[in-house]
Amino acid sequence: MQDNLQIQMNEFLPLRDVVFNTLRQAILTGDLKPGERLMEIHLANKLGVSRTPIREAIRKLELEGLVIMIPRRGAEVAQITEKSMMDVLEVRRTMDALCAELACERITEEALEALKKACDAFAEAVKSKDIKVIAKADVALHDIIVQATGNSRLVQLINNLSEQMYRYRFEYLKDCSRHEALIEEHRIIYESIVKRDKEAASDAAKLHIDNQEQAIIHQIRLDKENKKV
Amino acid sequence: MQDNLQIQMNEFLPLRDVVFNTLRQAILTGDLKPGERLMEIHLANKLGVSRTPIREAIRKLELEGLVIMIPRRGAEVAQITEKSMMDVLEVRRTMDALCAELACERITEEALEALKKACDAFAEAVKSKDIKVIAKADVALHDIIVQATGNSRLVQLINNLSEQMYRYRFEYLKDCSRHEALIEEHRIIYESIVKRDKEAASDAAKLHIDNQEQAIIHQIRLDKENKKV
């Protein structure tokens, strides 16, 4: 672990939540690498807190599946295997399709308007060629659809699943040749929802994930090759 | 809270996990009621442990959504509203359909054999008229299908969602008039999977949840009426 592990003092949250967010971010961005041990005293010193908030944060990470506990040895960052990522994507695919269908039923006119703007904003972001800007626009767009379902449990689950894919998001967006296709995919999803055509929206959402899956799998295999060398 | 909160020390698990399981069970069975506060010292005394394992268990319950944290006031058991239950069921419906479809693709001959036996066992259990026995047979049957997907993330999510419905399971099975229909529904699901007919399996799984939904909603409305009086 490099020492980029820096606590961000959101003064109003309990320390455990600050630590939780910090560690989660570190894991998702790859700053804490799979297999790396999370040693309590070490983390406590590094973050300038006691062991208690560290431990409570680890309990949450454990339930989220980001770390695994080894009895009497402590926590370590969970391995990301191709299998585990395929499992996540398989569920995500269905959930995103559900989101699109529910959005067809329930989206308000205001949200539709916002979705249209988000599509345009995404197209603009692509022009900037700045991956971070593109990623942000992408998240914003999908968030509108997810929120439009009005199902808070679904929102929570999708967020958790997205999280697992986080570290591959950038790799996937780096492939500029896909950018125009992404704009088109978003357009199709948007228009299906406008028409309240559940089947079309569902299919478009699934296709969207399938394409991401291709890119992510490709990246994982590349990583694996690199690790061997 | 009545004092049926009893820790089961037969485990070699860390205390936090024992406490976690104990509290979760208490919440799901309704022994700890929605809105009830979880006070650390009180629980610690009751379970004969210190505050630390209690706190760590609460962190996990928090992430599972079974308790909510009120800043500087501590944890209380989450309310179950009709809306939150509908949200869960809406997701469950889709996930169960996905399970059925994946099972069609991936189930092994051994698991198919086990599923057949589980169907028969359920029919037998119904004859016993013992709700607990029936519930157990029902869980076992569905578990075979879920496991057959080979998707561990999906298994985890379904378990979490089922959990939310736990306290209504018994009410739903109490309605004896539905028992024969349940056997028939299970049979249709089984036969669809045998034929590897994804669409039929998916439809059957959805219907199965829809029927549960009716019973659960009915029960919730009944509860609400009772509460008013």
Add this chain to the structure above:
DNA sequence: AGTACAATCCTTGTATACAAAATACATTTT
């Protein structure tokens, strides 16, 4: 009698202390 203010108590949030278990290393013996 009702309201407002203050004091006390209760509970959480955080830190630290202590014990048990495991691992690693060194020393001794075969």
Add this chain to the structure above:
DNA sequence: AAAATGTATTTTGTATACAAGGATTGTACT
């Protein structure tokens, strides 16, 4: 030289101590 045993260090698991912030209750004043 290799293996085994014992010791020391590391790290978790659990308990407890301490401080700060609300909530409640009691008292005094209107």
